[in-house]
Amino acid sequence: MCNKMPLYVKQQERNTNNNTTTNTMVNATAVGTAGKVVHSNSKQHQQKQSLQHQHHHYHHQQQQHRCRAAHVKQAFKHEPSYPFLLSPPSRYCENIFRRLMSLCFILLVVLVRNSACNFINQVAVHIEGGVQNADRVAKEHGFKNLGQIGSLTDKYLFEHSGIAKRSLSPSHTHLQKLSKDQNVIWFEQQIAKRRTKRDFAVEKVNDPFFPKQWYFHGGGHGGYDMNVMPAWQMGYTGKGIVISILDDGIEKDHPDLKKNYDPRASYDVNGKDPDPTPRYDATDENRHGTRCAGEVAAEAGNNICGIGVAYNARIGGVRMLDGFVTDAVEAASLNLNPQYIDIYSASWGPDDNGEVVDGPGPLTREAFASGIQKGRGGLGSIFVWASGNGGSYYDSCNCDGYTNSIYTLSISSTSKNGVKPWYLEECASTVASTYSSGSFNEPQIVTIDLRKKCTSTHTGTSASAPIAAGIVALALEANKNLTWRDIQYITILTARPEPMTDGQWTRNALGRNVSLRYGYGLMDAVAMVNYAKLWVKLPEKHICEVVSKEFRVPLINSVVRKSYLKVDGCQGTTNGVQYLEHVQAQISLTYSRRGDLKIMLTSPNGTRSVLLPPRPNDLVATTFDNWPFLTVHFWGEYAIGEWLLEIEDVSNHHSSSGTLTDWKLILHGTQENPVKHRMKSGFGNSITDSNDLEVFTTKSEDQIDKGSNLSTNQSPDSLCHKDCIDGCHGETAFDCKACKYFKLHSNGKCVSSCPKGFYGNPETQLCHHCIDQCQLCTGPLVTNCKSCEDGFYMDKANQKCSPCKKPCDTCQHNASNCTSCSKDYRLSGNTCVQTSVCAASEYRVDGECFPCFRMCASCYGPGEKQCLTCSSNFILTKGSCFPTPCSMGFYQDINGTSNSPICKRCHESCLTCRGSSSLDCNLCRSSYIKFKNECKLSTASIFCKTAECLQQHQNEAKTHTNFTFLLVFFSIILLMIFISFMILYFSLSHHKFCWANRYEKVGDQSSNKLVLSGDSGDEDEEKIEIK
Known part of the structure; x- marks a missing residue:
């Protein structure tokens, strides 16, 4: 911890120690007794005993003086010394030097905290041979082994006291030693990463209650809710399920949480102890994890706050965001007690500023994989x-490596009105959504809060993930044998698109509605419970990778670059995939304005998924380096056939260019077909018939027995698909031995007619792709187009589809006759014009203008803390508008850009002020006193209770700081007076003072003599002589 004691106080202590030392030495010197003592011969023995007694008393006194002197000397050992400070007056220069050094240190800390790479003094290492071998290697190179990282085998965290705790560059000297050690397989110096809590701080409310939890009571658009209460009525409340919140800690003794708190699901990774209690401060900055925990497992029926989704689940917390967030910290958090914890909920990630592309490091990736493979008993x-x-900021969660992972259940949000919240990110990796906050006039989420309080103002996707975790807990209670893949299947199959009014839904090849905003729709708790109860284990998962043969393809602004890839699903190998789950397009490219790119992937069945929407804030010339863009939009589709990757620059910057270095598809799925099993249900789902749901399972024993009289490679005609002829190998249109009408050339599926984008050849009964710009066609030529894809129009003069003119998104009859426009443009007649600027009291989202909070004159969002300027009679303070005058600790000033009043913070020493300087204080804060019109820190404030006391100590400190040489001078005068007084005292008492006192018997030449030599400070010079 930094020493905040003022420098002049240290100077005062140093002078005091000097005086103590000098006085001790004087006392040690003044030990003799003056005058002669005459004894008779008859008392010689008594004289000898008396002299011996005086000697022992003298020796004991000398020892005490030496001990005191040694103590003072020891105290000076810790005082810093500078070789150029040669005299006491140069201490004034020393103070100036120290102040300059302190200022440089503070500036260095600020620079380090804001640097892109903050290397710390910890190194993750991979060493085989057990902890003893790791300890030996650590000791050999001067490191301390902090222990194994989570449950990762042979992965340890080393710390070195000689490496700076925070540095802009790695420690090459110490890392070179590890690199030369043959026992070290791998190592990585840890970097303090920035991880942003996905929450929007809003004002606390202290009296929430269950009826305010509208998302449980049909409060959503159309009367929808999370369908949690029917699951509770069935008896499913999360009992026996363990959930851990990975965040900034949880308030374990909160009255609405302590009954369900589980210490085995908790740990403080930042503080390295078992207590996950958050660090408290004046702003309640670390309330995020506690709020998330309350959403999941707040106790029911105790008249406190609201009710958690899984109110009988066990809840724990990991404190890992309130410190250096490194790869090792994230890995240890994700790998905490994986055989005990069922669900990990995380509401954080890289900065959501629309510029960052970041994801987990190597240790965290291994922790994810380890949890998936070994967690929950496999x-x-x-x-x-x-x-x-x-x-x-128009960010996309496909650029966040945590939500873009196949191992995470990525959850989005929708508002009470069923519309897109202003903070929502669009991406193809989103699986489903839950309710959360919306615009400023819509209700938010009820949960617990720090300091044993309650709140109804939890917001953002931070509030959505814990609700989803609670619903998953209900499903796991219904069937504890569900795998991580089962949970993803059940979530997709039961999610409902109907509650959302602006989903921009697309229908995939299996007829399911899916959205970049909401995934497959709103999660349904009771539907997930019902599915979980009847679920049958899925077929084994396979992974098939197919690499494109196109390398270093140029990317040009005006050209949509298309790359086709034929996929056989790795048939004939152990990695065969026919039926898809996750699909990843791993892409490497460079581009002059990365955020202008839009990347799309189209499956052999014609489903198009946007892997990367434009990100207008990401305008640097940079790369995607093997970034695995994830989509769940092809779930359940057939993998085999021709895939299409499209890369388009949607901007008007014609000078932009780049290169598609390489790309490949990573297909996750099964070789076996998860057979369709139908069940009657009282809840609907738009992906199937009104009263039926599709569940993917493996074939049950009953199904195998019923078909035992048939060949394992053939099904009876009555079980074949309606488009099959001459038998089949299964129940789908992909399993026909021959097609009754047409067969898709791309994947072998039988269809009654060729779908949009294909044309049929009656002779071969095959459906072939139209050329790219054709939506409908009669043949393979450009002149065979009957209608055009979006962005093209039917050019009758040339009998082909020609492109629309930018900024038209769609057009008809000619290139400039627009029917829809690109982003930031609107349609005016048949022309696209740039969207007009919003009014001063509005902000813009997706080209639309929305009103600011009522006290804001201008803003960047709907919240009351997102003001840029304020209405009249209000003053801006930290993004919020408050009635004039400014609150305590602030003063009123004028905003230089808007010329409007603004509250600025006073100097740290001021309680009230009229300006920003310490000279502008009206009243001083506690621990400060006013000295010459300036608030100065008082070192005596901890024991002074009156202003007179503080003033006295302030004056003393000031004197020591500015007139040190005068103090030294007066100290010498006082010392001389003291010595003179002692000499006078002993002279008057014993009539004689000398450095060596001789006692002898008068008149007797052979008498015994005792000679006492003065103490020189050296123990060897003390002499006792009996003559």
């Missing part, structure tokens, strides 16, 4: 993740 840990709050 069933796999469930990782629920908030998709992100960067919507106002």
Whole structure:
């Protein structure tokens, strides 16, 4: 901890120690007794005993003086010394030097905290041979082994006291030693990463209650809710399920949480102790994890706050965001007690500013994989993740490596009105959504808060992920044998698109509605419970990778670059995939304005998924380096056939260019077909018939027995698909031995007619792709187009589809006759014009203008803390508008850009002020006193209770600081007076003072003599002589 004691106080202590030392030495010197003592011969023995007694008393006194002197000397050992400070007056220069050094240190800390790479003094290492071998290697190179990282085998965290705790560059000297050690397989110096909590701080409310939890009571658009209460009525409340919140800690003794708190699901990774209690401060900055925990497992029926989704689940917390967030910290958090914890909920990630592309490091990736493979006894840990709050910056969660992972259940948000919240990020990796906050006039989420309080103002996707974790807990209670893949299947199959009014839904090849905003729709708790009860284990998962043969393809602004890839699903290998789950397009490219790019992937069945929407804030010339863009939009589709990757620059910067270095597809799925099993249900789902739901399972024993009289490779005609002829190998249109009408050339599926984008050849009964710009066609030529894809129009003069003119998105009859416009443009007649600027009291999202909070004159969002300027009679303070005058600790000033009043913070020493300087204080804060019109820190404030006392100590400190040489001079005068007084005292008492006192018997030449030599400070010079 930094020493905040003023320098002049240290100077005062140093002078005091000097005086103590000098006085001790004087006392040690003044030890003799003056005058002669005459004894008779008859008392010689008594004289000898008396002299011996005086000697012992003298020796004991000398020892005490030496001990005191040694103590003072020891105290000076810790005082800093500078070789150029040669005399006491130069202490004044020393103070100036120290102040300059302190200022440089502060500036260095600020620079380090804001640097891109903050290397710390910890190194993650991979060493085999057990902890003893790791300890030996650590000791050999001067490191301390802090122990194994989570449950990762042979992965340890080393710390070195000789490495700076925070540095802009790695420690090459110490890392070179590790690199030369043959026992070290791998190592990585840890970097303090920035991880942003996905929450929007809003004002606390202290009296929430259950009826305010509108998302449980049909309060959503159309009367929808999370369908949690029917699951409770069935008896499912999360009992026996363990959930851990990975965040800034949880308030374990909160009255609405302590009954369900589980210490085995908790740990303080930042503080390295078992207590996850958050660090408290004046702003309640670390309330985030506690709020998330309350959403999941707040106790029911205790008249406190609201009710958690899984109110009988066990809840724990990991404190890991309130310190250096490194790869090792994240890995240890995700890998905490994986055989005990069922669900990990995380509502954080890289900055959602629309510029960052970042994800987990190597240790965290290994922790994810380890949890999936080994967690919950091999069933796999469930990782629920908030998709992100960067919507106002046009960020995409496909650029966040945590939500873009196949191992996480990525959850988005929708508002009470069923519309897109202003913070929502769009991406193809989002699986489903839950309710959360919306615009400023819509209700938010009820939960607990720090300091044993309650709140109804929890917001963002931070509030959505814990609700999803609670719903998953209900499903796991219904069936504890569900794997991590089962949970993802059940979530997708039961999610409802109907509650959302602006989903921009697309229908995939299996007829399911899916959205970049909401995934497959709103999660349904009771539907997930019902599915979980009847679920049958899925077929084994396979992974098939197919690499494109196109390398270093140029990317040009005006050209949509298309790359086709034929996929056989790795048939004939152990990695065969026919039926898809997750699909990843791993892409490497460079581009002059990365954020202008839009990347799309189209499956062999014609489903198009946007892997990367434009990000207008990401305008640097940079790369995607093997970034695995994830989509769940092809779930359940057939993998085999021709895939299409499209890369387009949607901007008007014609000078932009780049290179597609390489790309490949990573297909996750099964070789076996998860057979369709139908069940009657009282709840609907738009992906199937009104009263039926599709569940993917493996074939049950009953199904195998019923078909035992048939060949294992053939099904009876009555079980074949309606488009099959001459038998089949299964129940789908992909399993026909021959097609009754047409067969898709791309994947072998039988269809009754060729779909949009294909044309049929009656002779071969095959459906072939139209050329790219054709939506409908009769043949393979450009002149065979009957209608055009979006962005093209039917050019009758040339009998082909020609492109629309920018900024038209769609057009008809000619290139400039627009029917829809690109982003930031609107349609005026048949022309696209740039969207007009919003009014001063509005902000813009997706080209639309929305009103600011009522006290804001201008803003960047709907919240009351997102003001840029304030209305009349209000003053801006930290983004909020308050009635004039400014609150205590602030003063009124004028905003230089808007010329409007603004509250600025006073100097740290001022309680009230009229300006920013310490000279502008009206009243001083506690621990400060006013001295010459300036508030100065008082070192005596901890024991002084009156202003007179503080003033006295302030004056003394000031004197020591500015007139040190005068103090030294007066100290010498006082010392001389003291010595003179002692000499006078002993002279008057014993009539004689000398450095060596001789006692002898008068008149007797052979008498005994005792000679006492003065103490020189050296023990060897003390002499006792008996003559």
